Amino acid sequence: MPAEGEGEVPAEGEGEVPAEGEGEVPAEGEGEVPAEGEGEVPAEGEGEVPAEGEGEVPAEGEGEKPGVIDAVDDNFTGASGNANVGNVLSNDTLDGAAANVNTVTISVVASKAAGIALDSNTGIVRVNPGTAAGDYEMMYRICEKSVPENCDTATVKVTVAAEPILVAAPNVAGMPLADVIRLLSTLGLRLGTVDRECNDDVPENGVISQSPAAGTQVAPGTAVNLVVSTGNCPCCQGVSPIDPTNIFLGALAVLALLIASLFLAGGGEAVPPIKL
Numbered sequence: 001m002p003a004e005g006e007g008e009v010p011a012e013g014e015g016e017v018p019a020e021g022e023g024e025v026p027a028e029g030e031g032e033v034p035a036e037g038e039g040e041v042p043a044e045g046e047g048e049v050p051a052e053g054e055g056e057v058p059a060e061g062e063g064e065k066p067g068v069i070d071a072v073d074d075n076f077t078g079a080s081g082n083a084n085v086g087n088v089l090s091n092d093t094l095d096g097a098a099a100n101v102n103t104v105t106i107s108v109v110a111s112k113a114a115g116i117a118l119d120s121n122t123g124i125v126r127v128n129p130g131t132a133a134g135d136y137e138m139m140y141r142i143c144e145k146s147v148p149e150n151c152d153t154a155t156v157k158v159t160v161a162a163e164p165i166l167v168a169a170p171n172v173a174g175m176p177l178a179d180v181i182r183l184l185s186t187l188g189l190r191l192g193t194v195d196r197e198c199n200d201d202v203p204e205n206g207v208i209s210q211s212p213a214a215g216t217q218v219a220p221g222t223a224v225n226l227v228v229s230t231g232n233c234p235c236c237q238g239v240s241p242i243d244p245t246n247i248f249l250g251a252l253a254v255l256a257l258l259i260a261s262l263f264l265a266g267g268g269e270a271v272p273p274i275k276l
């Protein structure tokens, strides 16, 4: 009995249990886990996280902060040849502050009007000479200088008024005043101030001079100021204008000089008092 019991139990227990447990567990566990874990985790983690994070985060962060760039539509009025009817940046903002050429760039996106132009260096809009009256429109874009892809667009409209037809001021020198008034009326001009003075060359009521000068291009309704002759100048007045006040003061000055010269001629001695 002891021979069988002692011989079987230990033989089966000691022979099977250790053989299966020691043979399978270490082989599978040690062979698979390290191979997959060490091979994949570091490779994916180190390869992707820094590349995406460092490449995108700073770029997006700087672009989103000033994302409040705001180009606002403009409405200007002007006339042909106006060099400055307004500035498109006047109502545009960047981060809540007024946009300017130091913080944003300006460009024309589309323009349907050759008559108006936008200076990208200043933002100033001008109306080109010869532009007919009407409404003109263009689209412009502003972009943040530090983040060029951060942009906004707006429309600028310019109403160009009809260009006034200018009139050349006529030459009315020597003309009688009555004729000048009729001529000015015919040309759409009007009579301005009329000063009168004597003149030996221009007959009475004839125009001596005018302002604006003959040939000057002026708008309709412009006043023309005249100097009209009162006829020949009386003796002396035509030579030099001396009024009675000046004559009186001049006489006093001459008298004073005369007294002074008499005093000096006396050697500087005081004139003795007159004794009766």
Ligand SMILES: [Ca+2]
Residues within 6 Å of the ligand: 071, 072, 073, 074, 087, 088, 089, 090, 091, 092, 154
């Ligand atoms: Ca604007």
